[in-house]
Amino acid sequence: MPSTQPNIIITGTPGVGKTSHCEVLAANTGLKHLSINQVVRDRGCHDGWDEEYRSWIVDEDKLLDSLEDELAQGGHIIDWHACDLFPKRWIDLVVVLRTDSTKLYDRLKARNYLEQKLQDNLDSEIMEVLLDEARESYDEEIVVELRSDEADDIEVNVGRIKTWIKNWRQDQVEDAA
């Protein structure tokens, strides 16, 4: 039976505001916020810790096995800085958040990122790496690029995603009829 709730990926370069968006969206919709960082850590879906990058070395097979039952049911918001590993059949919408590089620099600086990591992330944002990854991995009609420069953008974006969810649900009802 098709799911009655969509799965949505919120992706983008570190610091663009994925978690901030997911928290507001989850509180507004009842969809479940899946922070992939937390899943990787809590369920041990990794091959250890990368000291240089200060992040877990993700075991993608373990991660996907661990998420399969939840994602097959629908109703999840996936919060992560990559998107191409999630099979198309599980994903209904991919939101790529974008931030002006000066603003992103300030946000990453405030987190005390090492200079190299900060520069890598800024380059990635300027080169639209995540947007390309999303467009290469999913059908173009389900990939949406949204600005995340100002605090007000979060409210506007969440409003747009809520409208999209409403339409998606309506389509499911009509398709089933």
Ligand SMILES: Nc1ncnc2c1ncn2[C@@H]1O[C@H](COP(=O)(O)OP(=O)(O)OP(=O)(O)O)[C@@H](O)[C@H]1O
């Ligand atoms: N649209 C926005 N306007 C202003 N500040 C924002 C906006 N979105 C996020 N921020 C701020 O930027 C910082 C990073 O936000 P957040 O943690 O949501 O990013 P993230 O994309 O989840 O990062 P990561 O990939 O490292 O998890 C936070 O301090 C947050 O308050």
Ligand SMILES: [Mg+2]
């Ligand atoms: Mg985050």
